[in-house]
Amino acid sequence: xxxxxxxxxxxxxxxxxxxxxxxxxxxxxxxxxxxxxxxxxxxxxxxxxxxxxxxxxxxxxxxxxxxxxxxxxxxxxxxxxxxxxxxxxxxxxxxxxxxxxxxxxxxxxxxxxxxxxxxxxxxxxxxxxxxxxxxxxxxxxxxxxxxxxxxxxxxxxxxxxxxxxxxxxxxxxxxxxxxxxxxxxxxxxxxxxxxxxxxxxxxxxxxxxxxxxxxxxxxxxxxxxxxxxxxxxxxxxxxxxxxxxxxxxxxxxxxxxxxxxxxxxxxxxxxxxxxxxxxxxxxxxxxxxxxxxxxxxxxxxxxxxxxxxxxxxxxxxxxxxxxxxxxxxxxxxxxxxxxxxxxxxxxxxxxxxxxxxxxxxxxxxxxxxxxxxxxxxxxxxxxxxxxxxxxxxxxxxxxxxxxxxxxxxxxxxxxxxxxxxxxxxxxxxxxxxxxxxxxxxxxxxxxxxxxxxxxxxxxxxxxxxxxxxxxxxxxxxxxxxxxxxxxxxxxxxxxxxxxxxxxxxxxxxxxxxxxxxxxxxxxxxxxx
Numbered sequence: 001x002x003x004x005x006x007x008x009x010x011x012x013x014x015x016x017x018x019x020x021x022x023x024x025x026x027x028x029x030x031x032x033x034x035x036x037x038x039x040x041x042x043x044x045x046x047x048x049x050x051x052x053x054x055x056x057x058x059x060x061x062x063x064x065x066x067x068x069x070x071x072x073x074x075x076x077x078x079x080x081x082x083x084x085x086x087x088x089x090x091x092x093x094x095x096x097x098x099x100x101x102x103x104x105x106x107x108x109x110x111x112x113x114x115x116x117x118x119x120x121x122x123x124x125x126x127x128x129x130x131x132x133x134x135x136x137x138x139x140x141x142x143x144x145x146x147x148x149x150x151x152x153x154x155x156x157x158x159x160x161x162x163x164x165x166x167x168x169x170x171x172x173x174x175x176x177x178x179x180x181x182x183x184x185x186x187x188x189x190x191x192x193x194x195x196x197x198x199x200x201x202x203x204x205x206x207x208x209x210x211x212x213x214x215x216x217x218x219x220x221x222x223x224x225x226x227x228x229x230x231x232x233x234x235x236x237x238x239x240x241x242x243x244x245x246x247x248x249x250x251x252x253x254x255x256x257x258x259x260x261x262x263x264x265x266x267x268x269x270x271x272x273x274x275x276x277x278x279x280x281x282x283x284x285x286x287x288x289x290x291x292x293x294x295x296x297x298x299x300x301x302x303x304x305x306x307x308x309x310x311x312x313x314x315x316x317x318x319x320x321x322x323x324x325x326x327x328x329x330x331x332x333x334x335x336x337x338x339x340x341x342x343x344x345x346x347x348x349x350x351x352x353x354x355x356x357x358x359x360x361x362x363x364x365x366x367x368x369x370x371x372x373x374x375x376x377x378x379x380x381x382x383x384x385x386x387x388x389x390x391x392x393x394x395x396x397x398x399x400x401x402x403x404x405x406x407x408x409x410x411x412x413x414x415x416x417x418x419x420x421x422x423x424x425x426x427x428x429x430x431x432x433x434x435x436x437x438x439x440x441x442x443x444x445x446x447x448x449x450x451x452x453x454x455x456x457x458x459x460x461x462x463x464x465x466x467x468x469x470x471x472x473x474x475x476x477x478x479x480x481x482x483x484x485x486x487x488x489x490x491x492x493x494x495x496x497x498x499x500x501x502x503x504x505x506x507x508x509x510x511x512x513x514x515x516x517x518x519x520x521x522x523x524x525x526x527x528x
Contacts, residue, residue, distance in 0.1 A: 008123065008153060011094055017102040019130070021145060024291045027104075027134065030127035037128045041304035043290030044319070046297060047128050049190035053296050053314035055197060056173050056189055057396050063178040071205075073401045081176050085168040086185075089176060092167065093185050096160040097123070104130035107148045109138040110199050112333040113263035116212055116256060120199060121150035125157050132192040132293050135322045137199070138267035152182045152202055156195050160187040179205055179399075192295060192320065196270060197397055200254050203265055205399045213257040213408040216394030218242035219250040219264070219335060227262060227335040228451050229255070231393040232344030233372045234316075237425045239271045240440070241344070241447055243283040248328040250335045257338075257412055264333030269326065273297055273317045276308040280440060287325035294319055337416040340451050343393065347426035348373040348385035350435040351498040353484050354477075355446040356422045356468035357460065360413055363420040365522035367392055368406050368512055369505055373426060385432045387501075389508045403514060421450050422468060429487040431497060445476040465498045466524040495528065502526050 012018050022030070028045055031037040037047045061081035062072055072078050097103065104124040111117030120137065124130040133154075140148055161172035173188035175198055184198045204214040217231040218238040227250070230238045239252040251264030252271065271284045273294070278285040288294065288306070295318040298310040308317065323329045343366055345352060358366060370393045373385040391402040398405060413420065425443050429435040449455050449471075460469040461483075473479055480486045488494035502524035509523060 007094060008155070011097050012103065012105065012123075015097070015100060015103050019102070019104045019127075021107055021134070021140075022104065022127075022130070024131065024134065027127050027131040028290070030104075031131065034127060036126055038299065038301070039304060040288075040294055040299050040306050042288055042306075044288050044292040044294045044306075045128055045131065046294040046299045046304075046306070048296055048313060049192070052173060052189035052191045054191060054316045055193055055396065056171075056175070056191070058170050059173040059189070060175040060396070061169075061177070062399060063176065063180065065178070065180045067180045068399070072399045077395050078399055081168065083178075086176060086178050086181075089162070089167050089174065089185055090183065093155055093157060093160055093187060096157055097155070100125055106130055106133045106137070107145060107150060108134070108140050108267070110203055110265050111256065111263060112138060112265075113256065113258065116207065116210065116258065116263070118152060118199075118203060118206070119148055119150050120152050120154065122154045122156065122195060125159065128293060129156055129158075129190075129192050129195070132320050133195055135291065135293065135320055136196050136266055136268040136270060152184070152199070154184040154186065154195055154198060156186040158187065158190040162188055177201060192293070193270065193318070196266075200265065201397045201399055203254070203256070204394075204397055207256055208400060208404050208408060211259065211408075213405065213412055215255045215257060216253070216392070216397060217255055218252045219255050219262050219338070220244055220247040221250055221330060221335045222247050222451065225336055226340070226451070227338040228340040228342065228447075229262070229338045230342045230344055231367075233370075233374070233390050233393060235272060236344040236346045236372055237443065238344060239269060239284070240281055241342075241443065243281070243326055244444075245283065245327075246448075248330050249323065249326045250330045250333050251323065257408075261334065261336040262338060263335075264323075266323070267333075268320060268322045271319050271321075273308050273319050274311060274315050283326050284319065287321045288319050289325070292319050292321040292325070337412075338418050341413070341418050341420045342447060342450070343367065343420065343422045345372040345422065345424050345426060346385065347371070347424045347501075348387050348432040349497050349501050350427035350429065350431045350488070351484055351494060351501050352422070352424040352426070352466065353463060353468060353470045354424050354428065354438055354442065354481060355450070355474065356463070356466075356470050358420045358422055358468065359522070360410065360420075361518045362468065362522040363413060364406055364410050364515070364519045365509070366422055367409055368402055368515070368519070369508060370395060371505065373432075385426075387504070389504075403512070406515075419450070423447065424484075428481060428484060435487070442477045442481060446474050449474050464525070464528065465495075465502050467522065499526060499528070
C-alpha cells in the first residue's frame with residue numbers, strides 16, 4: 001500500500017470541493033445549510049448523533065504490527081487488528097471518500113508545548129464534526145498553516161459502515177488506529193468524541209518514550225503560579241472543578257507532564273451538560289454560545305432553548321467550545337510543575353471519604369487501580385452508575401502497559417514534591433439508590449482547602465479500612481460529612497459495604513504482579 005498521506009492527498013485533490021480550515025462562521029453556515037444542525041437560542045450549533053451517543057470501546061482497535069507488537073498492552077481494552085484487515089478497511093474508507101463531492105479538512109495540532117506537539121489532520125464528511133475538531137484541537141496561525149505537515153491523520157466518515165463478517169470489526173462502527181501508518185479510521189458512528197479520544201490515545205503512545213507523562217486530567221493555575229491537576233474518568237468532575245473562577249484554566253481533559261511542567265493537548269473543552277445550571281456551573285453555562293457545538297442536548301425546535309435537564313437522547317449530553325470561552329484561560333496552555341494532584345472518583349458504594357490525603361505509595365496504588373463508577377451515558381449501554389476500575393484513570397485511552405504511566409507519575413511526584421488527594425464526588429449517606437450525590441459546593445470547598453493549604457494545621461485521622469488520612473474539619477463543609485461512616489444510618493451496613501469494596505480493590509490489583517511491595521502494602525484491609 002502507498003503511504004497513507006500520499007493516497008489521501010490524491011483523493012482530496014480529486015474531490016470537487018474540499019474546505020480547508022474553514023472559519024467558525026463558515027462551518028456553522030455549512031452545517032445549518034446541510035440540515036445537519038440547528039442554532040440554539042444562545043447561538044450554539046446543536047446536533048444529534050443517532051444511536052451512538054457515547055464512546056464505543058468494544059469497537060476500538062489497534063493494528064498489531066512491528067511498531068506496536070511488543071509495546072501495546074493487548075487485551076479487551078486494546079483489541080488487536082491485523083495489518084491486512086486495516087489495509088482492506090482503509091481501502092473501503094478511501095473508496096467511500098471518492099464518492100463524496102464535498103469534504104472538510106482541519107489541519108492543526110495536539111499539544112500546546114512546541115517541543116512535543118503533534119501536527120494532525122482530520123478529514124470529515126460533516127461540517128459540524130469539522131467544527132468540533134476545529135474548536136477542540138489547537139488551531140494553527142496563518143504562518144503555521146503554510147508549513148503544516150500532518151504526522152497523524154484522522155478520517156471520520158460516520159456514514160461509511162463496516163460489515164463485521166468482512167471487515168473483522170465487532171459492529172458497523174469502527175475506530176482503528178495504525179501507529180505504523182499514522183492513520184486513525186473512524187466510521188459507523190456520529191459521536192464526535194471518538195475523534196478527540198483517538199488522538200489522546202496516540203499521544204499516550206508517543207510521549208512516554210520522550211519521558212513525558214501523558215495524563216487524563218484537567219489542570220488549572222493560581223495567581224501565584226501554583227498548578228493543580230484533576231484526574232478522573234468522564235463525569236467525575238474534571239471539567240467542572242477545573243473551571244474555577246478564582247483560578248485560570250490550563251485545560252479540562254488531556255495533558256502532558258514534562259521536565260519543565262505541564263501542557264494541554266487540546267485547544268478546547270468538551271463538557272458534560274446534563275443538569276447544567278447557570279448558578280451551579282456559570283463558566284460552562286456562559287461558554288455555550290456561537291462557536292460551541294451542543295451534542296445530543298434536547299433543544300426546542302421553535303424557540304431554540306436548550307433543556308439541560310432532559311436525558312431524552314442520552315445522559316451524556318455535551319458542549320464543545322474553545323478554551324478562550326472560559327474567562328482567564330491560559331495561553332499558551334502551559335504551566336509549571338503541579339503542587340496538588342487530585343484523583344476524582346464517583347464512588348457509587350458511598351464508602352470512600354469525600355477527601356483524603358495519600359502517601360506516595362497510596363497515590364501509586366490508587367492511580368493504578370483507577371477506581372470510579374462509569375456514569376450513565378458515557379459509554380453505550382451504561383444506564384446507571386457501575387463500579388469499575390479504569391487503570392490510571394484512563395484505561396480506554398492508554399495503549400502501553402499501565403506500569404509505564406504509573407512509574408512516570410511516581411517519579412514526577414517524588415521529584416517535584418506534589419501532594420496527592422483522593423476526592424469522592426460520588427455518593428454519601430449510602431450507596432447509589434439509597435444515599436445522595438455529594439454536593440458540588442462541598443467538593444469545591446474541599447478542593448479549595450487543599451489548594452490554598454487551609455488543612456495544613458487540622459487534625460487528620462486514619463480510615464481503618466482504606467488506610468487513608470481524613471481531615472476532621474474543612475472550611476464550609478459539615479464535619480460529619482468528612483467521615484463516610486458517620487453519614488450512614490446503619491453503621492454495620494457501611495462496614496460491610498466498605499469491606500466489600502476493599503475486597504474488589506485487592507482482587508483487581510492482583511493483575512499488577514510486578515509492582516513493588518511498598519505499593520502493594522497500600523492496599524485497603526479486607527477485614528476489621
